[in-house]
Structures are given as C-alpha cells and as structure tokens.
Amino acid sequence: MTRTAVVTGASSGIGAATRAIMTETGWTVVGLDLTPSDDGSVLQCDVANPQSVADAIERVRTQFGPIEAVVSAAGHYEIVRLEDITPESWSRMLRVHLGGLANVSRAVLPDMIERRSGTIVAVSSELGITGGDSEAHYVAAKGAMIGFVRSLAAEVATHCxxxxxxxxxxxxxxxxxxxxxxxxxxxxxxxxxxxxxxxIAQVIQFLVDEGGFCVGEVISPNMGAVI
Structure with missing residues (x-):
C-alpha cells in the first residue's frame, strides 16, 4: 500500500523535483499549484487562499486516502527596495510563503493528529537566516516560515x-x-x-523518509554560502 503525500508549488523548481523523487521512492504524490497538470497529478490550487487549500486537500483525501506527508514549496520572489514595496506586494509575499504553509498545515493536521502520524516539511531560504539586499518582504516571509515551523513542531510533537x-x-x-x-x-x-x-529535493526526501530524529530543525543546504 502506497503512502500519500502533497507537495505545493509542484509544477516547477524544487517542488517539481521533490514530487519526482518522492514518487520514485514509492509515494503517491499529488501536487498543488496555480498551474495544474493535464494528467491530474498536480491540482490547481491557490495556496494563499485557505478555502482553495482546504478543498484541494479534501479532494486528495477522498481519492487517495490519508495524507502522511506535506511539503510546502510554493514560492514567489522579486527584488524590490523597501521604499518601492507596495502594500499589495508585501501582502502577496507573506500570503504565498507564510500563508501557504499555514493553510496547508491547518488543512492536514486534524487527520494527522487523529492518526498520530505525519510529517510536514517547509521550504524556506537561507536568506531567512542571513537577510538579503533589496528583498525585505521575501526575507521577512521566509524568516517567518522558520519561526512558524519551530513553534508548530513544539505544538504537535507529542502527537508524533x-x-x-x-x-x-x-x-x-x-x-x-x-x-x-x-x-x-x-x-x-x-x-x-x-x-x-x-x-534540495534529496534533503527534503531524507527528512520525510529517514529523519525521524529531526523535529523543529532548520537544515540549510547552501553550497557553503553560509558557514
């Protein structure tokens, strides 16, 4: 019996690579993305919209059964100096990154808690640790994801x-x-x-499949950019 996982941002980049490697290692992986796939392996979903996420997660559960792993990899990026960041741009950055992680976590956690089993991996950025020039809203969103993960890990660790x-x-x-x-x-x-x-997908897959001792950890594979 295969295990079911959900990967957001699964149509490109790290999300697509993660969907591929997890599929190769025996998972049934359903992607969520603004850009869906023709074969149904990636469902259209706006991770910044709580109802869109809830509907997509329910569709996955109905078709494939309990969701045992979630990878929140949906992303958005732009280089803009602080004085040029509009309220709309600031809001979008936080809603996609931090909001997307919170929305998908909220949608899957009740069942995971009931089963006392599950894992969530968020894809942040080393810029959320170090900061970066002319990307304050991106860095703020990525740094907030790290704080969210550490807090949520403490909240649900007793539920395995x-x-x-x-x-x-x-x-x-x-x-x-x-x-x-x-x-x-x-x-x-x-x-x-x-x-x-x-x-990067290999690191994510390790946390999902083998990193049973990792709880609330921040792993930063950065090619030595931060030592």
Missing part, C-alpha cells in the same frame, strides 16, 4: 508529528536572480556551483 524546514542557498531554479548566475558569483561559492533542485 514531525515538522521541519529546509532553507536552501543559491539553487538553480526559475526564481534565482541573474546576479546569482554569473560565473563570478558561482566561482565565489565554496562549493563552486549552484545547488540543483534534485539535490
């Missing part, structure tokens, strides 16, 4: 549910800005390369 966060460094995804793709920037990284989405 694990909540952890992966905070990747420079990773070759569509969201990576051009300034972090230059040969000079990449050469300056201690590892001399950007992380791939598959490499």
């Amino acid at each position: 549910i694990r909540v952890n966060v992966v905070a990747p460094g420079p990773t070759d995804t569509p969201l990576l800005p051009a300034a972090q793709r230059t040969p000079e920037y990449v050469a300056a990284l201690p590892a001399g390369a950007l992380a791939t989405t598959d490499e």
Whole structure:
C-alpha cells in the first residue's frame, strides 16, 4: 500500500523535483499549484487562499486516502527596495510563503493528529537566516516560515508529528536572480556551483523518509554560502 503525500508549488523548481523523487521512492504524490497538470497529478490550487487549500486537500483525501506527508514549496520572489514595496506586494509575499504553509498545515493536521502520524516539511531560504539586499518582504516571509515551523513542531510533537524546514542557498531554479548566475558569483561559492533542485529535493526526501530524529530543525543546504 502506497503512502500519500502533497507537495505545493509542484509544477516547477524544487517542488517539481521533490514530487519526482518522492514518487520514485514509492509515494503517491499529488501536487498543488496555480498551474495544474493535464494528467491530474498536480491540482490547481491557490495556496494563499485557505478555502482553495482546504478543498484541494479534501479532494486528495477522498481519492487517495490519508495524507502522511506535506511539503510546502510554493514560492514567489522579486527584488524590490523597501521604499518601492507596495502594500499589495508585501501582502502577496507573506500570503504565498507564510500563508501557504499555514493553510496547508491547518488543512492536514486534524487527520494527522487523529492518526498520530505525519510529517510536514517547509521550504524556506537561507536568506531567512542571513537577510538579503533589496528583498525585505521575501526575507521577512521566509524568516517567518522558520519561526512558524519551530513553534508548530513544539505544538504537535507529542502527537508524533514531525515538522521541519529546509532553507536552501543559491539553487538553480526559475526564481534565482541573474546576479546569482554569473560565473563570478558561482566561482565565489565554496562549493563552486549552484545547488540543483534534485539535490534540495534529496534533503527534503531524507527528512520525510529517514529523519525521524529531526523535529523543529532548520537544515540549510547552501553550497557553503553560509558557514
């Protein structure tokens, strides 16, 4: 009997790589994304909308059974100086990242608590730890995800549910800005390369399948950008 997992932001980047590696390791994985797939493996869902998430999660449960793992990887990024961040842009950044994590967690936790089993992995960023230039709203949202995970992990650990966060460094995804793709920037990284989405997905898959001792942890695979 296969286990069921939900991955948000599953149509591209880290979410798509995570969906692939978890499928390869025996999970039935259903993605949630604004861009759905033709084969039904990725359902259309706005993670910033609590009702959209609740409806999608219920659809997954009905079709595939209990959800045992969730990976919150939906993302949004832009480089904007603080004085140019509009209220709408600030709100969207928080609603997608922090709101998306909170919404999917709220939707799956009652069943996980009842079964006393489950795991949630959030995808934050090493910028949520270190900060970054001209991306205050993105950094604020990613940092808030780390605080949320630590608090939620403490709240549900007694129910045998694990909540952890992966905070990747420079990773070759569509969201990576051009300034972090230059040969000079990449050469300056201690590892001399950007992380791939598959490499980050391997860390996520480890937390889901093997990291039973990890509760409220922040793991930051960042190619040596932060040591």
